[in-house]
Amino acid sequence: MQHSNTIEFRVWGRYALFSDPITRVGGEKCSYPVPTYQAIKGILESCYWKPTFVWVPDEVRIMNPIETESKGIRPVAFSKGANDLSIYTYLVNVEYQVRAHFEWNLSRPDLEADRNENKHFFIAKRMLERGGRRDVFLGTRECQGYIEPCKFGEGTSVYDNTPPVPLGLMLHGLTYADEDGSGWMSERLWRPVMENGIIRFVRPEECPVIRPIRKQKTKEFVLEKNIQSCEALYEEVTGDGMDTALL
Template identity: 60%
Template sequence: MKYSNSVSFLVYGRMALFSDPITRAGGEKCSYQVPTYQALKGVTESIYWKPTLMWYIDAVRVLKPITSRSEGIRPINYGGGNTLSIYTYLTDVAYQVKAHFEWNENRPDLANDRNENKHYFIAKRMIECGGRRDVFLGTRECQAYVEPCEFGSGKGAFDDLPELSFGLMFHGFTYPDENGKNLLQARFWYPKMRNGVIEFCRPEECPVIRTVKKQKPKQFSEGKNLTCCDFLAEEAGYNGMDAKTV
């Protein structure tokens, strides 16, 4: 499906760690072979995000061969001191990502900020600038870089591979202000890569959804923790506006 506010970008880095939750119970971290929906959503939100909207990841294209390496890490214990763990990272990664945004209908307090042109053009400019905030792939030590691209362009390592399945895999979290149920939920699905491309299902279509805990969304109120800036876009114009003002 094509969306009028769809964006695409290239994200790449020296390493990535998309943690499999099964391996984290014992203090170790082992990366999935491909990025999760939640990790790519985090990358997109680092490029540009406001609570008015929700980013949906439509597809990811894997450009380079899947390789990994393990490293000994000394993380800090909660009670003080250090321990020894083994983290398994993906190395030399590059992905093309296609995403679009939709309004967060569970945020009626931000309805005045629903200006599609404003958010779309700011997002495009932020991609050209490499993102508004630091971008990383899975964990903070995996620094990444972003630049514009045309989704599907160039040669990919798995273009000639008809299909590859990854079994049950973590999809992402659904936060209370996204589901309107005052619940934090975890989602799982069965991804398949076809000719190097993984097309993500929508969050509500995931076959396995589990409740993590009860949680209420943060409330925004103008004059306290919300600055009304939607009028700035109208006064300054969408194309000539400085991105820092919104």
């Protein structure tokens, strides 16, 4: 089902590294073959984010062949005060098409006055046309990404008309305390299947494995104090007032 506030876009980059952050503590990093729900959500938040709502990725289409490249990296070993040596395995020459929508964050009743679907939708579309409000990263800081609007399903994927590909147990995403009101940060896992190059994400609450990580405090937001109203934000990014026809 396509929602009224659905956006569709193309994202691409030279390198990408999608992984479970919990598995990175040893220093080595190895990418999943496809982007996770959380990585797509992070790209959407780089495009436009407010705590009033939560981005929900619906599906991603893999356009280019899944290929990897390993590199020797010298990260800082903070416990030793010197550089260390690690091997990072990246995806190379990636391109994806994404369809997603947003839903109100019902765990933030303090921002109920900011729930105006049309305003947020048009701001998100404007930010997408401009390539995002903030820099886009494909999994990690060193993997620069680029986004632009597109029609989901247009063009040819190398995985069109291929048999279903089970991808095994993968990270789905992280649930933060201010998104479900539980007071906990938790990790979600699932078993995606790629069909004709498309992965359709399950909703966070439908993931078969949910593991609590740690307790987490919810940050307080007050309109016009530490967060802008969408009217003020629209005026900032467009240089114009919000058209009352959008209300």
